[in-house]
Amino acid sequence: MTSAPRTVLYVQHAAALGGSAMSLLYTIQGLDPARFTPVVALVRPADELARLYEGAGIRTVPWRGIHPWDHSTVAPQPLHRPSTWAHLADVARHWRSSQRSTLELVRHVGADLVHLNSMPLSPCAEALVREGIPTVWHVREPPLPARGPRYRAIRARMMAVDELVFISHADRRAWVGGERGLVIPNFVDFSRFDRWMDGGAVRARLGIAPDAPVLLYVGGWSPVKGIFPLLGAVARLRERFPGLRCLMPGSVYAQSTRLPARAARAVLPLVGAGTVSQRVRGEIERLGLADALVQLPFADDVAPLFAASDVVVFPATRPHFARPAVEASAMARPTVASRLAGLDELVDDSETGLLVPPGDPAALADALARILGDDDLRRRMGEAAYRAARARYSAGPAVERVMEVYDRVLAAHGR
Known part of the structure; x- marks a missing residue:
């Protein structure tokens, strides 16, 4: 029975x-x-x-x-x-x-x-x-x-x-x-992540040139996930790759209307601090990155964004399990991430991507430039990442x- x-x-x-x-x-x-x-x-x-x-x-x-x-x-x-x-x-x-x-x-x-x-x-x-x-x-x-x-x-x-x-x-x-x-x-559910998906349509919809180097950062504006090292790295990379674009799902959201949040937005700038979103906006303006960052709302179907990207970046500042690194592997994309506990289980350094010291924009930019500037290396790492994803995830x-x-x-x- x-x-x-x-x-x-x-x-x-x-x-x-x-x-x-x-x-x-x-x-x-x-x-x-x-x-x-x-x-x-x-x-x-x-x-x-x-x-x-x-x-x-x-x-x-x-x-x-x-x-x-x-x-x-x-x-x-x-x-x-x-x-x-x-x-x-x-x-x-x-x-x-x-x-x-x-x-x-x-x-x-x-x-x-x-x-x-x-x-x-x-x-x-x-x-x-x-x-x-x-x-x-x-x-x-x-x-x-x-x-x-x-x-x-x-x-x-x-x-x-x-x-x-x-x-x-x-x-x-x-x-x-x-x-x-x-x-x-x-x-990951591999039925949702098709490594052969054509990212050209997504690039066209977002106004990105077919040959432009594209990063994907799935971390919103979270300091823990590395938004500030990322901005520093993008500023450095633009000097080497003028057409660079960084896709940022989760960076467009409605601000809280609760009284403590509104008070923080009003008071913190007066004492030289600012909320996270205010600090991020200030850094984007200071570095002149507005046109390099493609800011998007959260997407539960992220596979097209992976398809439109060349490299995934996850520059966390604390030990962290990064789902984007797993999804990048499922889409045969290499990942550059911080050398931290947890992340070092997801990225095989020099095999499926690169690991860099956390909080170091210069090292992050160098690692990303190494992959963006070498098509064979990027494809080789992507293939290795896909094989690892099939075996592990x-x-x-x-x-x-x-x-x-x-x-x-x-x-x-x-x-």
């Missing part, structure tokens, strides 16, 4: 489209519907996220009662900032209510298993463990640089859940010293491993 599919509740912390949202979508789309039925809970409901999942036929539930612990993400909030303490106070104040809300969500959905999609969901993890609910925790971020109380608090909760899935070996070592958990890198084997984790956790709970 065939058993009914098990309901898997995916708790999504993100408030906007991005890497975690797309990774979760690819995972769910690869599930065997005879074994698992997915439901996505959006703890920060956003129309664009709801459309992403519902457009793929996935049931989505808005759920506002959970307060994520955000400072545990890739760009931690340092303790010297008043906003960090305000956030900590908010998380502490809502810790128990977040736990109650988590359990109410499980009952509302009728979940057999919960998949926490990222590290900021510590309150959820504690509640689920206490109630004996089968739980898988996806670890998408490295730990904080300092191994202080916050690190120890998060790690203690990690060690208590049924199963941990890390997206890089570096993160697994940093969090648990390899004591438990398994590594399943973020993967194919969706089918990766999702099968995820489903095996679900089966193992459910069996351990007698389900």
Whole structure:
């Protein structure tokens, strides 16, 4: 007799489209519907996220009662900032209510298993463990640089859940010293990434000459993902490649209208600082880069942008798993990235791309110029990257491993 599919509740912390949202979508789309039925809970409901999942036929539930612990993400909030303490106070104040809300969500959905999609969901993890609910925790971020109380608090909760899935070996070592958990890198659905796609139509639509050298940077205006080293490198490259263009999806977005954001935009420039977006705009103007940067809104279908590019660049300033590097490999494009933990697992230096010191615009420009100026090297690295992507990042084997984790956790709970 065939058993009914098990309901898997995916708790999504993100408030906007991005890497975690797309990774979760690819995972769910690869599930065997005879074994698992997915439901996505959006703890920060956003129309664009709801459309992403519902457009793929996935049931989505808005759920506002959970307060994520955000400072545990890739760009931690340092303790010297008043906003960090305000956030900590908010998380502490809502810790128990977040736990109650988590359990109410499980009952509302009728979940057999919960998949926490990222590290900021510590309150959820504690509640689920206490109630004996089968739980898988996806670890998408490295730990904080300092191994202080916050690190120890998060790690203690990690060690208590049924199963941990890390997206890089570096993160697994940093969090648990390899004591438990398994590594399943973020993967790609090759049906979405056709390496033979003609990028000429995209270039034409964006007004880019067919023979112009084109970079692709998928990081928005995030300092952690390297926007400032990138701008410095582009300024240097223009002297060698006058027609250079840099595609920047995710750099056009609506600014927050909340009072703290509006106050920051008004006050910070008066004290010689400025918000990130103000600083980025100022640097673009100072370097005269407006015509070299093709600024675009976030795109969930990025394959055409890869097809239109020659090299992908990801100059992160902190250890980081870079989905764009994986997608570049799937499209047979080399990547130039920072030599950091996590990134060095995605780019085989001098084979599938080049690694450079983080925060060094001159070294970044030199590496990009080396690839842009050598067609044979660019093709050779692209081919090597594609072979590596097929071996390491194919969706089918990766999702099968995820489903095996679900089966193992459910069996351990007698389900």
